[in-house]
Amino acid sequence: MNINDSVLSNAERLTFSLRELYSKNGYQPYRMSKFEDYDLYSRNKDFLVSDRVITFTDLSGKLKALKPDVTLSIIKNHTDGTTRKLYYNENVYRVSKGADGYKEIMQAGVECIGEVDNALVGESLILAAQSLELIGKSFVLDVSDLDILNAAVEKITDSKHLQEELVKCVSEKNAHGILSICEDNGIDPKTADSLIALLTLCGAPDRVLPRLSDLCDALGCRAAYEELSEALSVFNGTGLLSKIQIDFSVVSDRGYYNGVIFKGFVSGVPDSVLSGGRYDKLLRRMKRGSKAVGFAVYLDMLERVEETTAGDIPQDTMLNVALPKGRLGEKVYAMFEAAGFPCPSIKENNRKLIFENPEAGVRYFWVKPSDVAIYVERGAADIGVAGKDILLEYEPEVYELLDLKFGKCRMAVAAPKGFEDDRSRTLRVATKFSKIAADHYAQKGRDIDIVHLNGSIEIAPILGLTDVIVDIVETGTTLKENNLEVVETIVPISARLIANKSSYKFKGDNITKIAHELKKN
Template identity: 55%
Template sequence: MQINDELMQKSERTVLGLQQMYLDAGYAPYRMSKFEEYDLYADNKDFLISDNVITFTDTSGRLMALKPDVTLSIVKNLGDRPDEVQKVFYRENVYRVSRGTGSYKEMLQAGLECIGKVGRAELLEVIRLAAQSLAQISARSVLALSSLDVIEEAMAGETNAAEARGRVFSALGDRNYSALRSVCSEYGFSSESAELLCALAEVHGTVSETLPTLRSLFADSSCASLGAFILTLDSIAESEFSAAVDVDFSVVCDPGYYCGIVFKGYVHGIPDAVLSGGQYDRLMHRMQRRSRAVGFAVYADMLERIGDGGEEQGRLPGDYLNIALPKGRLGEKIYAMFARAGYECPSICEQNRKLFFENPEKHVRYFWVKPSDVAIYVERGAADIGVCGKDILAEYEPDVYELLDTGEGRCRMAVAGPRDFSYTPGTTLRVATKFSSVAKRYYLSRGIDIDIIHLNGSIEIAPLLGLSDVIVDIVETGATLRENDLEVKQEIFDISARLIANKSAYKFGREAIDDIIAKLSEMTREKRNEK
């Protein structure tokens, strides 16, 4: 019987092709139940994309869960054979909370796992299949990879490495170079470790482009993991799929589960990674397995959004760089910086009702949005880059790159309250704020129990009317506080306008975005020097 593939969704047709590819590569199909005992996921929540799991009690009284992940089930059920190589692929539905809707969704996922006696040959095969999977999805794709072992060894000799680890990985994942330098300084990292970490953070490009830099770093350091990583990259450089692979140390995964090489796959026009994987020997160890393992998953639910684009990988000459600017005085200052950098757009200053403002020569397109919405436009890929305050980034924690502190709009996030108020330890502190997440994290770190009163405006009036004890809000000059017998009690962090980028858009428009960063960086340096 011949099947009419027009009856299938695009994602289903793509997954069918991937299954055939994995079968041809010697991987066996693996089927599993839709359910697992809940304890499997409760014990490994940090490994899951979302820790929200649908549970139910079966007829024997066991607490069960609809499967939110495939890898955990395969590791649990496949059997531990460290002297053999077991290769399986799957096509399964998983059940997770959708980031877009905030509700549970059934999602199609395809992928493969190589478990057991995994060496460099098996690792290279999985990387090749990941790159070929992306190529089958779209010609305009890239597989970005890094090495967690290199990052961890760069910190290994530092006294406070364990405490700083999370912040180092977070700064690398955000491409936030200034935050990375601050962490190294705050935790007293040696100059050798700090310089190596900062140098790795700036490594981004094809394998052939980055190998000379990595070899130079290896020659100047004692990092054995970097040498091993270079050997793997040498093998990739000699392969037929090398042009599809980038080295990018912003690709990080939870080091409690992953180790060695990790990677993510991006497709032009899709704002999130459509493929994710790597070596997960530490997960195997946590599950009392002696085998090594490497694998990846393709998130098929994202594939419906792929259009019929061109065949050329990367940024096309006719592409516009979409730039989201915050409405108001801050946005006007930011646009002036872009204009001085050579990205002017005269129509943006005209009295008109246009929604978009384009410069065809520079291939840039501007649009104004509410300041608190800039990060949403960038994270979801409607804008490639944008500028928003650190307060917004801290509150909503969008999955974006934080590329540059522009120095504009400087102020601070602070706790403020009546002059005569003093907190009594052991009591519940009432906190009025529109930055609820910031307040919760701040007081959790101090071990203080709080009652959050979320307000959208007129925050300063809350303690004066007895609605709250203190507020957490933005303070610029402090004049409003002083005029109402309020004062800053604690400063939480400094705020300024940051240039952010969508992670996928940066992969395909890196040269154009880096050019903007370089020119804006020069302006911020000149401004600092003038002071």
């Protein structure tokens, strides 16, 4: 039967192309034919893209779930002693980031479970790159290795909590955050040299691997280096090698993944469209003795990919910069101008919001300060400047490249003078930074009742609405005039240079140049 593919959407055509690719490479189709117990997902919620699962009770009274994932079902039905190479196209049900509810999402992927060696890891990498090539000609496959990253992190501290904080900084390319963790916890910053070095080792394998070799010898993880190097060798002599980068900001949950991991990006899509790696640890947790490697393609992300993306249409090389409105934004622009990226039209007396200078390769636009991170995360801006308070409160998926060291203040707890906390009662907290407040008191094991306010926070304890407030404090003058005082500092705040993760893959040289010049100034 011939199918007229003109009636198919991009995603549908891609689905058929991916099936053909995987089938030609010896992978068999896998089909989920029943609902899984909710317990399967609740026990492994950290492995899921989203831990929010749609549940229902079946006719026998068991709690079931609409599948948020396929890999867990494949493992559950795997028998040790066999090697299975599977591919799937399944609808999964989860909360998509930015959505206000659950979505039905088409997801494709491959899984290889059993006697998985480096050859099969390399095969998975090749298939991942070929999958990206089917999506669009302009793509990057970032490859990392968790065993190497773990060696660098464990050299700094034995604390599991601090290790996770350090890994989070690595995922954000946040070198200043790594040093701050060391300073705050009395750790010699020199012990972080290897970890920070990993952040700078970003680029083509032939450029990065020689430098990584010496670093791995110093860290005592030579075997992990050899595994990564061998896995990447499958690209030698192929037309795909130029699309491969080593980048240790690619991280996954260390309780489930190990060894080689990777993510794929396509120009024009603000987030990764493919993610995978080795997950032997997940099999251990599910009482299996096998090894595994695989990846998923997030087809819901491809709604943004136009037909032209698959061709050789020139991409926009201008850097889009989101500036915060107001006095802070004027100071930010002055820094960019001093760093060699001026745009004279921005100083004209008009009501325009977008300004560009093609010669400098920059396009600026003014947005509300609290919205900068949204514009960057969603890819409307390649880079921007946002306060650390916004980054902590909303946790956008962005790179935090620089602490610009201005706009300094602090996030603090303030209360009426003479206030004493009665721990036998729930503490009432007024704030517009609900997540920061919740996280702070959760670490202290303190029960709180958050009253979310959008302004005039200081008046809440005066009128008896709450006991304390959590807010930004600059000089403290407003607090003093209202008979309030800071009782605890939560975290220092300053302006940060942030970048969209996908933009960094395709405009990395220009972004790095700007960051370098800003750091000098």
